[in-house]
Amino acid sequence: MEKSVLLCLLLLSSYSYVSARYDPPKSLVSTVTKNSILPIFSFTLNANEEYFIHIGGPYIVRSCNDGLPRPIVPCGSATCALTRRVNPHQCPPPNNTIINTRCACQATAFEPFQRLCNSNQFTYGDFAISSLNPSCPSVTFSNVYYLCIPKPFLSDFPPGVFGLVGLAPTPLAAWNQLTRPRLGLGKKFALCLPSDERPTNKGAIFFGGGPYTLGNIDARSMLSYTRLIKNPRRLNNYFLRLKGISVNGETILLAPNAFDFDVKGDGGVTLSSVTPFTTLRSDIYKVFIEAFSRATSDVPRVNSTTPLEFCLKPTKSFRVPQIDLELADGITWKMLSANSMKKISEDVACLAFVNGGDAVANAVVIGMYQMENTLLEFDVGRSAFGFSSSLGLVCGDFQTRP
Missing domain, CATH: 2.40.70.10 (Acid Proteases)
Incomplete structure (x- = not known):
């Protein structure tokens, strides 16, 4: 050897x-x-x-x-x-x-x-x-x-x-x-999580930082950064400071402290690789669904598919309303259609957000579906979270072999 x-x-x-x-x-x-x-x-x-x-x-x-x-x-x-x-x-x-x-x-x-x-x-x-x-x-x-x-x-x-x-x-x-x-x-790791749209699609996990080689480019150039914040009562989770949620450019109306931690450490906006879909506390979910319903008022509704409650019958002219997470420092995480609507069949597509109920521990849990086919960097050393927009079905194109 x-x-x-x-x-x-x-x-x-x-x-x-x-x-x-x-x-x-x-x-x-x-x-x-x-x-x-x-x-x-x-x-x-x-x-x-x-x-x-x-x-x-x-x-x-x-x-x-x-x-x-x-x-x-x-x-x-x-x-x-x-x-x-x-x-x-x-x-x-x-x-x-x-x-x-x-x-x-x-x-x-x-x-x-x-x-x-x-x-x-x-x-x-x-x-x-x-x-x-x-x-x-x-x-x-x-x-x-x-x-x-x-x-x-x-x-x-x-x-x-x-x-x-x-x-x-x-x-x-x-x-x-x-x-x-x-x-x-380096005190960081990065993920590109594959979706199940293509069974053979793979993803990548990096420890220590880039380059994150995607074809001929370093995908670090695609990242926008926001701050990671700490919750002293929930040390095992990453939290983001969320200012608001908008649908088609209009911010939904919520209480000023809707995303804050309470005295027990509950609330806040975290990320999860074991929660299938982004989960919203009931008061947030109801206002969010009302806004999304108005934005899709001309699209036929169909029966829900557990756990997804809001389902549509897409038409040829249907355009998925853009969902934006308005983060600290004026940074926006744009949830494009690939990460906001789950295709159930040719005639059914459901909004990939879930009502977590009134007693859920967090105000928002950003789930797996919203993180798929997106490059995410957890730069713990700088307390920074980097994210790209949807990369499509290209997570498997990252270089993972010498």
Whole structure:
């Protein structure tokens, strides 16, 4: 094996040690697939293990059903304390356990589809991911912290899915474990999530920043940026400051504080890679639907399709009203028809926004459908969120191989 490739495979010690012998990658990348069984996006680690992408997950969760012993994270360690800080708010804090007379840190994962909480050993191990460096197509990094969950917790996951990769703005998230001193990547990651309009369409996930090579261009040039804001009561989520929503250029009339956090930390505008469609709290949804209904008053209505309530029979002359999210700093996220209307059949198209009810935790949750076929960059180091307009069905055209 060539020396450079050997170093790629044995990239297991500190950044300073490696940098003296090997120029570490500036970014890592993997192909993203949309699963046909569960509404999840996944990518590959360790050559053949699929992990689904959870931008609200605080750390990596891995299926561990082999009964093998794993390294212990001590209960009193700083790492164990971090797991308590980012314990999913839906779940009670875990109790630690004793393994071979040692107090072993336990952490908790929240499975968002069945809404289950499960606690088990927090540990560490090796993970490998692909690189665009021709001399180093795969990089292995060691001592990566993850939660070791038994099989029953993942029983409904599709075959081949080993767990989830948490990408939340937390110290133990996957992107953060790739920064200094382990690999020295930038504190950012980017996604282009594929749609199911074309079953063979793929997407891409980047760690560490660009370039995001799309044909002959760097897609970073397509991005507009807005601020990421923090909610001290919801540390595992990314939030945007939303000023208003407009339909065909007219801002809908809402209460001045409609998108604000309340004293319990509820409210706000967040993003989710496990929520199929953008979800609006009832007071926002009702005004939004009224505006969209007026803008499509000349289009025949058809029966709803769960969970989508507002469905139309498109005509040849039908033009989908443009939906704009008016963000901070005068930035607008334009939701074009590809991300606002879901085609159900040749005669039925439904508005891809959902009524979350009165008691929903957030004012707005921007869901998977609105993020598909769009380049999204989470620049956590600068507290910035970059987004493009819809790229069409070209997520699979990003360079993900050397």
